Structure formats: C-alpha cells, structure tokens
Amino acid sequence: MSTIKFTVNGKAASVEADPAMPLLYALRDDLKLDNPHFGCGLAQCGACTVHLDGEPVRACVMPVSAAQGKAVVTISGLGTPDKPHPVQKAWVEEQVPQCGYCVNGWVMTSAAFLKKNPKASDAEIREALSGLKCRCGTHVSILRAVKRAQAMMA
Amino acid sequence: MLINKDFLNNPQDSQDANSRRAFLKASGALVISSGSLGMAAQALSTPVNVLSGKPALVPTELDSWVAVLPDGSVSAFFGKMDMGQSLEIAIAQIVAEELDVALDKVQVYMGDSGTSCNQGGASGSFGVSHGSRPLRNAACEARRLLVDAAAMKLGVQASTLRVDDGVVSTRDGSKRTSYAELIGGRYFRHPVEWNKQVGNFMDIKVAAKPKSPAEYKIVGKSFPRRDVAGRVYGTEPFVTDKRLPGMLHARIVRPPSAGSTALSVEQNSLRGLRGVQVVHENDFVAVLAPKEWDAVRAASQLKVNWSAPRNLFPGHEKIFDHIRQAPVSGRADPVKNGDVAAAFKTPGLKTIEVEYEWPLQSHASMGGGCALADVRADGSCTVWTGSQKPHSVRDGVANLLKLDPLKVRAIWVPGAGSYGRNDAGDAASDAAYLSNLVGKPVRVQYSREEGTAWDPKGPACVHRARAAIDASGKVVAYEFIAKGFSRVHINTNEADPGDSLIGQSLGRKLTPGIGFGTPSESYAFPNKRLGWETVPPLLVNGSPLRTAHLRDPVGPEIHFGSEQFIDEIAASLNEDPVAFRLRNLSNARHQAVVKAAAEKSGWQSRPSPAADRSGTLLRGRGIAFADRNGTAVATVAEVEVDRSTGRVWVKKFTVAHDCGLIVNPQGVRYTVEGNCVQGTSRTLFEEVQFDANRVTSNDWVSYPILDIKDAPESIEVVLINRPDLPSSGAGEPSIRTIPAAIANAFFDATGVRMRRVPLTPERVKAALARA
Numbered sequence: 001m002s003t004i005k006f007t008v009n010g011k012a013a014s015v016e017a018d019p020a021m022p023l024l025y026a027l028r029d030d031l032k033l034d035n036p037h038f039g040c041g042l043a044q045c046g047a048c049t050v051h052l053d054g055e056p057v058r059a060c061v062m063p064v065s066a067a068q069g070k071a072v073v074t075i076s077g078l079g080t081p082d083k084p085h086p087v088q089k090a091w092v093e094e095q096v097p098q099c100g101y102c103v104n105g106w107v108m109t110s111a112a113f114l115k116k117n118p119k120a121s122d123a124e125i126r127e128a129l130s131g132l133k134c135r136c137g138t139h140v141s142i143l144r145a146v147k148r149a150q151a152m153m154a
Numbered sequence: 155m156l157i158n159k160d161f162l163n164n165p166q167d168s169q170d171a172n173s174r175r176a177f178l179k180a181s182g183a184l185v186i187s188s189g190s191l192g193m194a195a196q197a198l199s200t201p202v203n204v205l206s207g208k209p210a211l212v213p214t215e216l217d218s219w220v221a222v223l224p225d226g227s228v229s230a231f232f233g234k235m236d237m238g239q240s241l242e243i244a245i246a247q248i249v250a251e252e253l254d255v256a257l258d259k260v261q262v263y264m265g266d267s268g269t270s271c272n273q274g275g276a277s278g279s280f281g282v283s284h285g286s287r288p289l290r291n292a293a294c295e296a297r298r299l300l301v302d303a304a305a306m307k308l309g310v311q312a313s314t315l316r317v318d319d320g321v322v323s324t325r326d327g328s329k330r331t332s333y334a335e336l337i338g339g340r341y342f343r344h345p346v347e348w349n350k351q352v353g354n355f356m357d358i359k360v361a362a363k364p365k366s367p368a369e370y371k372i373v374g375k376s377f378p379r380r381d382v383a384g385r386v387y388g389t390e391p392f393v394t395d396k397r398l399p400g401m402l403h404a405r406i407v408r409p410p411s412a413g414s415t416a417l418s419v420e421q422n423s424l425r426g427l428r429g430v431q432v433v434h435e436n437d438f439v440a441v442l443a444p445k446e447w448d449a450v451r452a453a454s455q456l457k458v459n460w461s462a463p464r465n466l467f468p469g470h471e472k473i474f475d476h477i478r479q480a481p482v483s484g485r486a487d488p489v490k491n492g493d494v495a496a497a498f499k500t501p502g503l504k505t506i507e508v509e510y511e512w513p514l515q516s517h518a519s520m521g522g523g524c525a526l527a528d529v530r531a532d533g534s535c536t537v538w539t540g541s542q543k544p545h546s547v548r549d550g551v552a553n554l555l556k557l558d559p560l561k562v563r564a565i566w567v568p569g570a571g572s573y574g575r576n577d578a579g580d581a582a583s584d585a586a587y588l589s590n591l592v593g594k595p596v597r598v599q600y601s602r603e604e605g606t607a608w609d610p611k612g613p614a615c616v617h618r619a620r621a622a623i624d625a626s627g628k629v630v631a632y633e634f635i636a637k638g639f640s641r642v643h644i645n646t647n648e649a650d651p652g653d654s655l656i657g658q659s660l661g662r663k664l665t666p667g668i669g670f671g672t673p674s675e676s677y678a679f680p681n682k683r684l685g686w687e688t689v690p691p692l693l694v695n696g697s698p699l700r701t702a703h704l705r706d707p708v709g710p711e712i713h714f715g716s717e718q719f720i721d722e723i724a725a726s727l728n729e730d731p732v733a734f735r736l737r738n739l740s741n742a743r744h745q746a747v748v749k750a751a752a753e754k755s756g757w758q759s760r761p762s763p764a765a766d767r768s769g770t771l772l773r774g775r776g777i778a779f780a781d782r783n784g785t786a787v788a789t790v791a792e793v794e795v796d797r798s799t800g801r802v803w804v805k806k807f808t809v810a811h812d813c814g815l816i817v818n819p820q821g822v823r824y825t826v827e828g829n830c831v832q833g834t835s836r837t838l839f840e841e842v843q844f845d846a847n848r849v850t851s852n853d854w855v856s857y858p859i860l861d862i863k864d865a866p867e868s869i870e871v872v873l874i875n876r877p878d879l880p881s882s883g884a885g886e887p888s889i890r891t892i893p894a895a896i897a898n899a900f901f902d903a904t905g906v907r908m909r910r911v912p913l914t915p916e917r918v919k920a921a922l923a924r925a
Binding site: 017018021022025028029032034035037038039040041042044045047074075076079080081084088091092095096097098099100101102103104107126127129130131132133134135136137138139140141142143 | 239378388
C-alpha cells in the first residue's frame with residue numbers, strides 16, 4: 001500500500017492503495033466520483049477516459065501510481081452546464097448520446113485532440129477517434145458534434 | 155456457503171437513515187405527499203404501493219399515472235423507460251399536450267416498480283405506440299376532472315373554459331383558477347377502467363376523449379432530449395454510480411467450460427487479499443469485498459475446481475451445418491397462401507433456390523451488467539438495475555429470495571445501453587441474492603468478458619429461400635423458411651429465476667421457450683409460404699450461448715435473407731430492384747416508403763449488378779424494405795468495396811420511415827441513425843466465436859464492432875408522417891433493412907452475392923477471388 005497524491009478537477013486528492021491498482025478504482029471507489037465509467041478494463045473502449053496533465057488516458061489500465069503529483073480531469077471537471085467546454089456544448093447541441101455510457105471516451109479524446117489540432121480534417125478526426133467504442137451507433141452524430149466544436153473553437 | 159474468517163465488518167454497516175433518505179430522494183423516487191415534509195421523507199424510503207395516504211399503485215387509480223404538484227407541475231409515472239431513443243421527451247409531449255400544460259412542467263418518472271405500473275419495461279419498440287396510451291388517457295382524464303372542478307369553483311359551465319399552461323379560465327379571462335389551486339399536491343382518488351392487461355398492452359379507459367391530431371400543439375414537434383446534458387457533463391449518475399454505505403463489491407466467477415459444475419473452491423488461493431468473502435452454492439461462485447479492486451483481484455485469483463469440459467458446442471465455424479442437421483423443436487407457417495408445393499411442380503418455371511446464414515451475436519453493451527441491491531432483515535429489498543424490465547426484476551428477485559413482491563422495489567437507472575435482454579437482469583438477481591446472503595448492500599459489476607461471452611445472444615440461423623418464376627416474369631411460387639435457435643431460449647425478461655444464470659446455477663429448472671419469426675412484407679405472390687423452425691439449444695442451463703432478444707429480435711437476421719432474395723429474383727429477371735418491389739408489394743404504405751427512399755437517394759433505375767465493375771474501388775447501391783408491426787421502412791445503401799483490402803464501406807444511407815403519427819421527428823431521426831450504424835456493425839463485423847467449450851469472443855478485439863473510421867459519411871432520413879394513423883414504433887424497425895441493403899449494394903458493386911454475415915474483409919476477398 002502506498003499513499004498517492006494528485007489533483008482531481010483542481011482539488012487535492014490522496015488515496016491509500018496498491019500502486020498497481022488502476023486509477024479508475026481510485027477515482028470511483030476511493031474518491032466516489034461518478035465518472036468515468038468501467039467499460040472493459042482493457043483500454044479497448046474509452047469509457048474510462050480522463051485527462052492526466054491534459055492528455056487523454058485510459059484510467060482502467062493506468063496504475064494509480066502514475067497519477068502521483070499530476071492533475072486528473074474527468075468529464076465533470078472539463079466543463080459544467082454554466083461553463084461548458086465547447087466539445088460538451090457541441091455534444092449537447094447535437095444530442096449525441098443515446099445510452100451515453102461511452103461519452104467520456106469521445107468527449108475527453110475530442111477535447112484533447114482539438115486543442116492540438118483545431119483545423120483537423122474529417123479524415124484526421126476519424127483517425128484520432130479510432131478505437132473508441134459506441135454501441136448505440138451514434139458515430140454520425142459524434143462526427144457532427146466534433147465539427148461543431150471545431151467551429152466554436154475557431 | 156463459505157465465509158472467510160478474516161472478513162471485516164464495516165462500521166458503516168448499520169445504515170445511516172438520513173443519508174439513505176437523501177440517497178433515495180436524489181433518485182427522484184416520489185413526488186407527492188399529502189402530509190408534511192417528514193411524511194414525504196418517509197414516503198421516499200417506502201414502496202409507494204404500501205404507503206398510507208397514497209392510493210394503491212394499481213392501474214385502476216388515476217393517481218398511478220399522473221400527479222399535479224403544489225406548484226402546478228405534473229408528474230407522469232411510466233412503466234417503461236428511455237434507453238436513449240427520446241422516449242422520455244415523447245411521453246412528456248403527449249402528457250403536456252393532453253393536459254394543456256407547458257412541456258417543461260412535465261416530469262416523467264420511468265421504470266420504477268415502486269412508482270409505476272408494470273407496462274412491460276422497454277420492449278418491442280412499443281414505448282410510444284402502446285406505452286403512451288394509458289398516459290395519454292390519464293392526462294386527458296385529469297384535464298377533464300380539473301376543468302369540471304374549475305367550473306364548479308368559478309360557477310360557470312365547463313364548456314366555457316379554456317386551459318393555457320395549467321391555468322383554467324373563462325374565454326374572456328374574467329374568471330380563472332389553476333391546476334395548482336385545484337389539486338396541487340393532492341391525489342385525484344379517481345377510478346379508471348383497466349383493460350386487465352399487464353405489460354406492453356396495459357391501457358385504461360376513461361370518460362374524457364384525447365385530442366384529435368389536428369389540435370396538437372406540442373405533439374409532432376421536435377424537442378431536445380432532457381437527459382443529454384446530464385450525460386455530457388457527468389452530472390447524472392448511471393446505475394454503475396449508485397452506492398450505499400457499507401456496500402460490498404461482488405464479482406461472479408464463471409466456469410472455464412460451459413456446463414461444468416463447481417466442485418469446490420480453494421479459500422487459501424486468496425491469501426494476501428483482505429476482507430474477501432467467497433460464496434459457493436451449487437454452481438454459483440462469487441467473491442465479495444469492501445474495496446472494488448480487491449473483488450476484481452479475488453475473482454481472478456480464486457481457484458475453483460470445476461468438473462471436466464463436456465465438449466457441448468460444435469464451434470462457430472460449424473454452427474450452420476449444425477442448424478441444418480439439427481432436429482426441429484418447433485415450427486410455424488404464419489403465411490401460407492395458395493398451394494405452394496403444387497405451384498413449384500408446375501412445368502416450365504425458372505426456379506431459384508439459395509440459403510442465407512446469420513451467426514450468433516452479442517449485445518456487447520458498453521459495460522457489463524451492473525446492479526446494486528439492498529435486502530433488509532425485515533424482508534424488504536431495493537434493487538437499482540439497468541435492466542429494461544424492472545418490474546420483472548422485482549418479480550424475479552421476490553421469487554428467488556422468497557420475498558413478498560410488494561416489499562421488493564426495482565428501480566431502473568440508466569446503465570450501459572441495452573437492446574433487448576442483455577445481462578443487466580442477471581446482474582440484478584445476483585446482487586439481490588448476495589445481499590440477502592451477506593446482510594449488506596451488494597453491488598455487482600460484470601467484466602468485459604461476461605458482457606460479451608456470457609450475455610444472452612441473438613440467435614444464429616440459416617434461411618432456405620426458393621422461388622419459381624414464369625416466362626412473363628411473374629413469381630408463381632415463393633417460400634422462405636427461417637431455421638435457427640429460438641429467439642426465447644430464455645424469456646424476454648427475468649421474472650422467473652429459471653431464466654437467469656443464477657437461478658440456473660442454483661438448480662432452478664428452465665423450460666426453453668420456442669419462437670422465431672418470418673419476413674414482414676406484403677409481396678403479392680399467389681402461392682407463398684413464410685415459415686420458421688427452431689432447433690434445440692446446445693446447452694439448456696447455464697449456457698453462454700443461450701439465445702434471447704437482441705435489437706429487433708430476428709428482424710435483421712431474417713430480412714438479411716428475405717430482402718436479398720427479393721433482389722436475387724429481380725436480378726434473375728434483369729429488372730430494377732425498386733421497380734420489382736413496387737410491382738409486387740401490395741400495401742400502399744409499403745410502396746410509398748420504397749418510392750420515397752429511391753427518390754431521395756437519386757436512385758437510377760437499372761438492373762443490378764452495375765455494368766462497370768472494373769477497377770479496385772467498386773461502387774454500388776442497394777435497397778431493402780421491411781415492415782415491423784405497422785412501421786414501414788425502406789433503406790438505400792451506397793457502398794464502396796475495395797477489391798484489394800476486402801473492405802466494405804457504407805458511404806451513405808437514405809432511409810424512408812413511416813411509423814404513423816410522429817411525436818418527435820428529431821428523436822425519430824436520431825433513433826434511425828443509431829439503427830443504421832448498429833445494423834452496419836452487425837452486418838460487417840459481428841460474430842460470436844466459440845470452441846467446443848467456451849465463447850472465445852470475450853472483448854472488443856475478439857468481438858469487433860464498427861469503428862468510427864467505418865461510419866457512414868451521411869445518413870438521410872425521410873420521415874413520412876401520418877397523423878391519421880396511430881404511432882407504430884421507431885426504436886427498432888429500421889435496423890432490419892440494413893443488412894440486406896448493404897448486401898444488395900455489395901452485389902450491385904461486384905456482381906457477387908454475400909449470403910453469410912458478417913461481410914468481413916477475408917470473406918469479401920475470398921468471394922471476389924472465387925467470382
């Protein structure tokens with residue numbers, strides 16, 4: 001067991017845990033955060049995606065020890081209804097989610113990607129989001145929302 | 155049952171009553187109380203149907219359906235739920251319309267056995283078509299009662315009153331009152347006539363008359379869903395986010411080989427893990443721990459001695475031969491016109507005879523099943539479940555634990571999407587069983603492997619199709635027989651523990667259900683037989699290949715064959731596929747969607763395949779049509795086939811959709827889009843693979859679904875609104891047109907028929923090489 005300290009959505013957090021435990025369990029079980037979600041535990045779907053120092057990571061496989069001293073941002077820390085991130089705003093305007101369980105992966109990955117690649121082409125957007133899963137088949141809405149966010153961020 | 159000696163009692167175990175109330179309050183369980191706040195709090199933690207003050211939660215009470223709160227806002231209690239297809243907003247629109255209140259004043263409480271009657275949960279695309287009926291009737295009856303009460307209060311004739319956003323006034327506005335003043339916060343205590351149906355067809359009869367569609371102001375317009383922002387900002391909890399103080403995390407341990415018995419478990423294999431409890435009863439093995447990560451580790455570390463593999467399965471490659479050769483366990487011929495056998499013997503006819511194959515498919519929901527259950531010493535139980543049949547969860551849990559169903563409450567909370575009978579109900583039964591055993595709240599979370607390898611499957615099938623055509627191009631005889639595993643090996647719901655994995659592993663007997671389906675169309679062939687045959691399950695109890703409802707049960711499977719076969723007949727006649735359908739479809743609405751899809755897509759009339767099929771990148775278009783319970787859909791797919799890689803890409807779909815009266819057009823559009831993409835995924839990528847003993851598709855690598863790189867460029871949806879006809883459902887019908895539309899477009903592009911799903915690159919390359 002080790003003490004691991006990091007920040008979550010700007011607030012200091014500390015967990016006493018097996019350093020090999022995935023970050024996801026620290027966020028959900030120790031810190032009682034409702035997001036992100038457990039989808040596969042294999043880094044194959046993205047439902048657990050958070051930002052670690054601004055980079056999207058799959059919290060279901062990243063050991064909690066890797067978060068030591070870093071800043072974790074979850075989807076509820078990315079923006080709020082009052083101060084939305086453009087990607088979240090676009091997601092709401094395009095009414096993207098159906099079941100919504102996959103939303104962390106798409107929103108957190110898109111937000112990080114658009115920050116670095118504001119003028120990405122359609123093909124580059126598809127490439128960047130490849131590997132994320134959505135079972136309800138909202139992909140066409142997702143692509144519309146990314147384009148909308150791109151326009152908002154321009 | 156084994157309990158680990160070093161199991162640590164959690165000091166939080168004795169539930170904090172206040173936080174518990176707060177938790178339930180947050181879940182928005184109950185809305186009205188005739189008493190003080192204190193009483194409201196009591197109501198929040200008590201099943202509504204046994205609470206004094208509120209009339210019993212029975213369909214014959216108007217209060218079971220609608221309530222007006224002290225501020226004049228309206229609560230509607232819906233025994234179904236929105237799985238992401240805009241149902242909540244559609245029901246709110248209908249209730250607001252009939253009550254004449256603003257849409258944002260209506261809140262719909264969904265899928266809670268403690269607050270809603272058993273309308274069957276999410277089922278059969280019936281949410282609007284049937285689920286809305288008692289709500290619509292209740293809302294218009296409530297309006298009638300309130301206007302009558304206003305008339306009495308104001309001393310005028312009811313017929314002279316109008317209602318605007320809950321304000322009842324004389325036409326000149328000189329006298330007025332409001333719903334809030336008339337009833338706000340109190341019960342109607344008004345009996346209504348119930349049609350004695352439970353489930354999808356539950357309805358009530360009332361004195362009031364619903365509005366005619368010509369009067370609609372809210373129904374028929376697009377309003378955005380109200381649950382989207384909560385998802386996107388991470389503020390609305392999913393069922394996976396529900397927690398109770400002192401709860402234990404549980405994981406189920408599955409056998410490595412289907413049908414193996416759990417002989418013993420080795421407790422000492424968990425050395426090093428603290429506070430872990432092991433449950434082993436018959437073939438049910440589970441681990442519980444206060445910390446979730448400990449439960450995850452314990453489940454993988456626990457050594458269980460299972461009986462020897464039984465080699466019960468033929469393997470996925472041989473499943474179609476197995477189906478062909480298997481005995482028939484049940485059959486039906488729902489359509490039998492003319493003398494089919496004699497017609498096929500008519501001399502001088504051209505005959506076509508082919509078969510189509512569809513594999514087992516998984517729900518593969520975004521997360522494995524998850525539930526939280528709290529069984530109390532007083533015999534009460536609350537279950538938070540993602541199951542789309544919470545009332546069935548209530549009944550199943552009561553049966554499994556021998557509890558009074560009135561003391562069991564199952565609350566649906568959105569989970570990872572489900573599209574039929576996925577694994578959510580299994581998880582709910584597990585959680586309740588374990589909570590009862592350990593005397594604490596228990597949260598069960600299934601793994602990715604359980605979500606893909608152990609969920610109920612869509613059935614594999616082989617369709618035999620044959621047609622006889624005369625010299626004039628008339629189809630004289632037509633036969634389509636679907637043969638496959640039953641769509642209801644386990645039932646559509648978990649009301650009987652014999653239909654749940656835990657019930658089966660504890661020895662509850664399952665009698666597998668029998669059922670399949672036939673093409674739903676109106677082709678006017680004089681001698682026509684549409685039938686089905688089922689084959690027995692490979693393993694009755696505890697099977698990872700048990701079959702059940704998966705979105706549009708057997709619809710994509712059957713119409714992949716039947717609508718390709720229609721195209722094959724058209725091609726054999728050198729006739730345009732749209733023209734052939736229009737020539738033979740007898741139903742005007744069916745013809746209308748075919749025409750609309752063709753026109754909108756810019757369909758060029760010519761036979762398939764395309765004349766020019768040279769080059770590496772081939773392009774083609776295909777159409778498919780189907781009906782589903784009165785909803786007619788025609789879809790045109792435009793595909794590209796890359797000869798060198800075998801990749802099939804659907805560039806564009808054009809869908810014409812007629813579901814009668816449309817309540818929320820934008821909601822239908824999004825739903826159709828989801829159907830198109832999920833249908834593409836099932837057609838091009840999905841097949842459950844298994845060997846003699848186990849399912850080897852156990853994650854997203856071994857069970858791939860559509861990636862965003864393969865998403866269509868656009869989906870055009872043509873909505874045909876028919877306000878004169880009742881709504882007939884939009885949740886599923888369009889998915890059944892997708893597989894054949896793609897396969898027909900593939901044929902148009904390549905001249906090659908793909909009669910087996912999925913159309914993987916390997917199969918495409920092999921088929922093109924053979925051609």
